[in-house]
Amino acid sequence: MIDAVLTIAQSQTPGPMAQATLFHYLIVSALMFGIGLIGFLTRRNLIIMFLCTELMFQAAGIALIAFSRFHLNHTGETFVIFVLTIAAAEAALALALVVLLFRRRETLDAGVWSQLRG
Amino acid sequence: MxxxxxxxxxxxxxxxxxxxxxxxxxxxxxxxxxxxxxxxxxxxxxxxxxxxxxxxxxxxxxxxxxxxxxxxxxxxxxxxxxxxxxxxxxxxxxxxxxxxxxxxxxxxxxxxxxxxxxxxxxxxxxxxxxxxxxxxxxTADQVExxxxxxxxxxxxxxxxxxxxxxxxxxxxxxxRGVSVLPETSNYAAAQNLNDLPKKVETALRDAKLMDKDESIARDADGAYQLDLFPYAGGPGTVTIAYGEGRTRVLSTDHPDWPKDLRLTNVEGVAFALLRDHPGSIEVAGVVLLMAMLGAVVLARKKVELDEQAKLAAERRSLADEFAPQNSPLMGPSVPGSPTVREAPTRSLGEPSRPAASGGAA
Missing domain, CATH: 1.20.120.1200 (NADH-ubiquinone/plastoquinone oxidoreductase chain 6, subunit NuoJ)
Structure with missing residues (x-):
């Protein structure tokens, strides 16, 4: 009975070649996070910058799911639900801000806002 | 490393x-x-x-x-x-x-x-x-x-x-300290299967281990007598009631025991979310609500006129429309003649124009 409690990761893949190490997933997550960070630093379009933060959220999500699988409980997946929630909230607020900023200066260039006055 | x-x-x-x-x-x-x-x-x-x-x-x-x-x-x-x-x-x-x-x-x-x-x-x-x-x-002349x-x-x-x-x-x-993903044989979350007696019942009926008129026994408090993963280890047990108050015990070692009886991912997440972290969904809901309110407050255009002032402005522009010097083609104006149709659109459109650029202030 106990052996029957398998996850899809093992039951659906044939043979013994099925087990990835946790590190495989973590390195994919780290690479995606790095790409998101680079994008956030280099791109000057406000919308793309927020898209890059979503990319970093996504990388964190992969790491959380991998840890959840590694520790054999569902806590990591619960956490991903919150990441999704926060991402949705952040998208709503950030995009409202972007629309507001665009109305002010008629451009999406982040460099225009380099000097903010109170 | x-x-x-x-x-x-x-x-x-x-x-x-x-x-x-x-x-x-x-x-x-x-x-x-x-x-x-x-x-x-x-x-x-x-x-x-x-x-x-x-x-x-x-x-x-x-x-x-x-x-x-x-x-x-x-x-x-x-x-x-x-x-x-x-x-x-x-x-x-x-x-x-x-x-x-x-x-x-x-x-x-x-x-x-x-x-x-x-x-x-x-x-x-x-x-x-x-x-x-x-x-x-x-613009049209822009190539790039x-x-x-x-x-x-x-x-x-x-x-x-x-x-x-x-x-x-x-x-x-x-x-550091990372190795192969573990076997899922002692899946801690599988314990929650004990709380899903109907699922176990259905699986056992499908496996022909229970008859239609049998059910999992309950004790005096109404709790299901079901222990698939005993704390001490070893095979789990299910107590099945049949007939008039008679029971028999079914072991998970039984050769016909359904091997695919396990907690699905959705059920596991549900237990983790709603039993282990109660109230978290409500917190998430509040966060989303606040974000929605914030987005509405940030992105709306400022409405400068209140209802009364808007109505007054509308009436004024209607009056202008019907003034004889504003409508030369109409000849001597008759109150209630055709230009009524365009008047409201013009009067509503105009006050919102300055708000669009100044709304962000």
């Missing part, structure tokens, strides 16, 4: 990746995007193959992992290098879909569905709308419709260096 990947390959891959990403970012003048993308892909390949070599053939991840992760990383590279925001958002959807594939490989199908629905379905559509709302329309801030990246070399320094640090840190 050495057991997972040789450090030379790891750091070499990071350096190669940094060079590739730096080259593929949009820049002034010379634009070696394709070469950069190839180098970055080579770096990703070097990293993954290096991992695979050390992991040994028995622990090699299955082919789907390589497929999904390469698509995800390639698409995310394209997100940050594509000069057009709409295409970047579409590539981001591709990243989402392939990470949903990785989620499924990790046995988290509920989160994979949630990801596709929430991210690709809701958040990205919002992004696309905003991109289309807040983009300067290219892209604005300069989309065409040239800011400090690509420095940013790639910093980013891949972070990747190297992260991976060295994570490499």
């Amino acid at each position: 050495d057991a997972l990947v040789s450090p030379i390959l790891l750091f070499g891959g990071c350096v190669l990746g940094a060079i590739g990403v730096a080259m593929s970012l949009p820049r002034k003048g010379l634009n070696p995007q394709v070469i950069g993308a190839l180098i970055a892909a080579l770096a990703g390949g070097v990293l993954l193959i290096g991992l695979g070599v050390k992991a040994g053939p028995s622990n090699l991840p299955n082919i789907n992992f390589y497929l999904f992760s390469l698509i995800a990383l390639g698409a995310s590279l394209r997100v940050i290098t594509h000069p057009r925001p709409v295409y970047a958002a579409l590539y981001f959807i591709l990243t989402i879909l392939s990470s949903a594939g990785l989620y499924v490989l990790l046995g988290a199908e509920f989160m994979a569905f949630a990801l596709v629905i929430v991210y690709a379905g809701a958040i990205l559509i919002t992004y696309l709308f905003v991109i289309m709302l807040a983009t300067e329309s290219p 419709a892209l604005s300069p801030f989309d065409r040239y990246a800011r400090e690509p070399v420095l940013a790639s260096f910093v980013g891949f320094l972070l990747v190297a640090a992260l991976s060295v840190m994570m490499a």
Whole structure:
């Protein structure tokens, strides 16, 4: 009975070649996070910058799911639900801000806002 | 660290990746995007193959992992290098879909569905709308419709260096004390199966271990007598009631015991979310509500006129419309004649014009 409690990761893949190490997933997550960070630093379009933060959220999500699988409980997946929630909230607020900023200066260039006055 | 990947390959891959990403970012003048993308892909390949070599053939991840992760990383590279925001958002959807594939490989199908629905379905559509709302329309004589801030990246070399320094640090840190994913034989979350007697009943009936008129016995308090994973170890038991108050005990060692009786991912997440972390959904709901309110407050146009003033303004403009000097074609004006139709649109449209530019103040 106990052996029957398998996850899809093992039951659906044939043979013994099925087990990835946790590190495989973590390195994919780290690479995606790095790409998101680079994008956030280099791109000057406000919308793309927020898209890059979503990319970093996504990388964190992969790491959380991998840890959840590694520790054999569902806590990591619960956490991903919150990441999704926060991402949705952040998208709503950030995009409202972007629309507001665009109305002010008629451009999406982040460099225009380099000097903010109170 | 050495057991997972040789450090030379790891750091070499990071350096190669940094060079590739730096080259593929949009820049002034010379634009070696394709070469950069190839180098970055080579770096990703070097990293993954290096991992695979050390992991040994028995622990090699299955082919789907390589497929999904390469698509995800390639698409995310394209997100940050594509000069057009709409295409970047579409590539981001591709990243989402392939990470949903990785989620499924990790046995988290509920989160994979949630990801596709929430991210690709809701958040990205919002992004696309905003991109289309807040983009300067290219003029007819402009050949290159892209604005300069989309065409040239800011400090690509420095940013790639910093980013891949972070990747190297992260991976060295994570490499300590990490090994193969464990067998799921003692899945702690499977304990929750004891709380799903109806599911167990159905599975046992399907396996012909219970008859239609039998059911899982309850004790005096009404609790189901069901212990599939005894604390002391060994096979679990189910007590089955039949006839008039008679019971028999069924062991999980029974040869016909349904092997596929287990907690599905959705049920596991439900237990983790609603029993182990009660109230968290409400907190998430409040967060979303606040964000919605904030977005409405931020993005709305300021309405300067209240209802009374608006009505007064409307009446005034109607009166202007019917004044004889304003409508020369009408001849001697008769109250209630045809121009009534256009008047309201004009009077409503005008007051909102100054609010559009001054609303952000």
